[in-house]
Amino acid sequence: MAKAKQKRRAGRSRPRIPETIQRRLASVREVMAKRGLDGLLITARTDQYHLTGFNGEDGMTLISPRQVYLLSDFRFEEAAKQEAPWATFVKRKKSVADELAKSARRCGMDRIGYMPDRITVASLDGLRKVLRPVGTKLVRTADVTAKLRVTKDAKELETIRHAIRIAEEAFLAVRRSIRIGQTEQDLASRLNYEMGRRGASGPSFPIVVAEGPNSALPHAEPGKRVVRPGSAVLFDWGARWEGYRSDLTRVLFIGKIPVRFRRLYEIVLEAQQRAIRAVRAGRSAREIDGIARSHIANCGYGKEFGHALGHGLGLDIHETPSLSSRNPAPLESGMVVTIEPGIYVPGLGGVRIEDDLLVTDIGCEVLSTLPTDLGWALVDK
Amino acid sequence: MAKAKQKRRAGRSRPRIPETIQRRLASVREVMAKRGLDGLLITARTDQYHLTGFNGEDGMTLISPRQVYLLSDFRFEEAAKQEAPWATFVKRKKSVADELAKSARRCGMDRIGYMPDRITVASLDGLRKVLRPVGTKLVRTADVTAKLRVTKDAKELETIRHAIRIAEEAFLAVRRSIRIGQTEQDLASRLNYEMGRRGASGPSFPIVVAEGPNSALPHAEPGKRVVRPGSAVLFDWGARWEGYRSDLTRVLFIGKIPVRFRRLYEIVLEAQQRAIRAVRAGRSAREIDGIARSHIANCGYGKEFGHALGHGLGLDIHETPSLSSRNPAPLESGMVVTIEPGIYVPGLGGVRIEDDLLVTDIGCEVLSTLPTDLGWALVDK
Structure with a gap:
């Protein structure tokens, strides 16, 4: 015992865990204690990023009451050291499952949650098979991590705001340069490029550009449909930045x-504005959907x-809550959601208008800033 | 009985099922018959696309001995009609699970495989819960669909070839225009843009551009690392086209x-060439890995x-087989695999060279055509 302590003192001190991460791990460990778990397995990459900052693929994370193990492979060893130097990186030899069994045995874990x-x-x-x-x-x-991620903290909000800003500035550049003859593909590539130039690590999801009846x-x-005089062109796009995503639609x-x-x-615009005016913590998702x-x-x-009218937004493009007629749950302060009503007429086309907003106790803050008025939607060419 | 027959004759004739799809469905139904299944559930989007041509998300496909049901929602109804008009589209009301239960009951299905x-x-x-x-x-x-997808037919090969061509032409454009001061992000955006312009529906995976030690x-x-005189810049990229993916690496x-x-x-180049020369149907994946x-x-x-040395490639970026020291399975004619040895020296950087190739009975055909010699890798700036 004494020897171990001495050894710990003599060893290199571990890098500090960032405060945000500390807070999140504490929440998770509270749930673990309540449910009598001595380990929790994180198998979704976005959960892993949220709880550790480590962005490696093809592995998993094991949270114990005192430690965090990143089980991954050679390819992500360097990244783990940079992204979560305070965690224990376990490089898999045979398989991730084997490493998990070894770690579980070493820590004497009886019950691991999944x-x-x-x-x-x-x-x-x-x-x-390996744990038995x-x-x-x-x-x-x-639902441990989904619940933890449902409201966003200040740092997450700042990141989402930036992801929105990138998406909006890129769209403004595309809007300025749009011209007759461009295909939907041209416009999607351009939008993607403009987001990348502004630091996006990629689009939030495959960009939709739909001309005329395609919308x-x-x-x-x-x-291959092209922009023509009189075209209506629907764009649904977003930027990924530092893991977080924005999601917008304009026509x-x-x-x-x-x-x-x-x-x-x-x-559609009136429906959207009515819904936005109605958003407030405590109101049910289904009530807001019903208004639009x-x-x-x-x-x-x-x-x-x-x-559905909208969805939660964050590390994943679709998160809790769903703003649908089937979700009676109340909205909570700190949720970031989309509001995106639409009307689709086969053969003619569709209109959808989508903004991202932050739910607050007294209403909401619309985080996206692109105009929605028809005057702005009309592009002179 | 007679009435039903008459009704069938009088009804609108169903659109013909494309021959490729017919062949794939026949293989699946053979497995179903062997295992005594009257239904098979397809829950992966790429499997669904492979078996039906339908590319909708958030749903599932149910294959019966005579029918194919696409269970999805409103958003994909139009797309389903265009992509698989011969299949039965089931628009979900409450949930996809409910629709599955209804279809299973209607068809009197006893055993559905997953x-x-x-x-x-x-x-x-x-x-x-809903099926009980x-x-x-x-x-x-x-493994029903994984086995079906492990070798590629002529149509799939043609599609992969095109996905490779897009990736290569885009890379050549980036190589021509690369200049001192560009960041890794600039280059990734540019590459993405050049692929999009050539018809890619997106990158095969998040593009890697890594300068110097980052590689x-x-x-x-x-x-934010920038291209400098004397830089080594590693690119790992690919294009998605018609669902299929290419995957290349150059420095x-x-x-x-x-x-x-x-x-x-x-x-690395010598290791890659030795491995490529050794590829042939019948040789084990682990043998090829061992050579490099x-x-x-x-x-x-x-x-x-x-x-690992490489992996199968197709609708997913990583498919069967893995070319690793742990895979004793023999390669088969018609597999498309990557060969991508690499050496990574922390602090200095890494080199990886990756090509896509088709396994044949007498060896292989290297599908990618970008040069690998050092002379070409050197860009005068």
């Missing part, structure tokens, strides 16, 4: 606004708005 | 080749080559 929505059946079976001989039980432990597909892939009209699109646009949905339905397009 | 490496524990539990009351059993059925991190994220030297890099480069690995080890860098 999150059922973050692990495949095959992976869990594989882990069970060691005497360690794997315990279903739902009736809410998740259209950019193709631009080239030279003129087709009559039927003008009507759709006005309905009933306006669109009253205008005769209820069936043409077939998706 | 693939354990393609579904999370939580999803499987959710499906079990209907009397349908979920049966573990490993010692096999999976470096492009950052460029700016103005001159640092002495130590020259040596690393020559060793022993050359590098003999040159004194065994510990600095810590990853």
Whole structure:
């Protein structure tokens, strides 16, 4: 005992754990203590990044009451040292599962929690097989990290704001340079490029650029359709920055606004503004969805708005909460959500307007700043 | 009976199923028959695309002995009609699981197979819950689609070739325009943009551009390091086209080749060429890995080559087979694999050279065409 202590004192002191990470680990360890776990397995890469700052792939993280083990391979050893020097990097030899079993045995762990929505059946079976001989039980432990990530702290908010800024500035550059004859693919590449130039590590998701009738597909892939005089072009895009994502949608009209699109646009914009005005901590997700949905339905397009009003946003593009008619949960202060009503008319096209906002106790702060008025949406060419 | 037949004749005739898809479905149904399944659940998006051509997210596909059901939501209805008009689109109301239960009951399915490496524990539990009351059993059925995808048919090969061509042409454009002062991020954005312009629907994976010592991190994220006279810059990139992916790595030297890099480069190149010469259907993956690995080890860098030699490539960036020391399986004619030895020296940097090739009965065809000689790697600036 004394010897071990001395050894610890004599050893190199471990680098300090950043305060944000400390706070998050403390929350996780509280849950572990409550559920009688001496280990928690982190199998989703975004959870791992959130809890440790380490961004390696193809591994997993094991949290014990006193330590954090990053189980990964050769390729990420250097990165782990830079991103989480305070954690213990375990380089896998045979397999990550084997290293997990070794660490569990070394620490004398009896019960390790896993999150059922973050692990495949095959992976869990594989882990069970190596942990059984060691005497360690794997315990279903739902939603630990999802709950931790549902509201954002100041640092996360700042990062998301920056991801939004990158996306917006890139879009403004594309809007300025849009010209007749460009394909949807050209525009998507350009937007991607402009985001990259501004520091994005990539798009938040495959960029949607949909001209004319293509915009009736809410998740259209950019193709060969070209911008023409009178085109309506829908953009759904976002930037990833330091792991966090932004998510925006705008429609631009080239030279003129087709009559039927003008009507759709006005309905969708009004629905969005009503929903935004209604957002506040304590109100249910389904209530906010209903406010946008009933306006669109009253205008005769209820069936043409077939998706949820919005979703949580952060390290993943779709996080808790879903702003849908099926989610009775109340919004919480500190959530970042999208509000994105849409109307899609097959053959004609679709309109969707999407902003990102922060839920607060007294309402919300709209984090995105691009205009939504029809005058701005009209681009003279 | 007669009535039903008549009805079928009178109804609109279903669009024809493309021949490739027919062949793949037939293989899957053979496995189903062998294992006594009256349904197979496809829960991976790339499997779904491979078996149906439908590219929708957030749903699943149910294959019965006679039908294919695409269970998805509103957002993908139009896309499903275009991409797989011969299949039955089932728009989810409450949840995809509910629609699955309804379809299973309607078809009187007793046993539906699922693939354990393609579904999370939580999803499987959710499906079990809705299928139990209907009397349908979920049966573990490993590797059906992975086996089907391990060798590529003519159409797939043509698509991969095109994905390689896009990546190569884009790289040549970046190589021509590379200049002192550009950051890793600038170069990654540019490469991404040049691929997009050539029709890529996106990069195969987040592009790696790593200058100098950064290249010692096999999976470096492009950052703020700049190209300088005497820089070594490692690029690992690929294009996604029509769902398929290419994957290449090259190192460029700016103005001159640092002495130590020259040596690393020559060793890696020789290791790669030896491995490529050895590839042939029937040889084991581990044998090929060993050929490159022993050359590098003999040159004194065994510990600095810590990853597998290569991997299968297709709809996913990492597919079966892994060309690693742990895989005794023989290569098969029609596999597309990467060969990518590397040496990474912390503090100095790394060299990796990667090509994509097709395994054949008499050897292999190197599908990628970018030069690998040091003369070409040297860029005058």
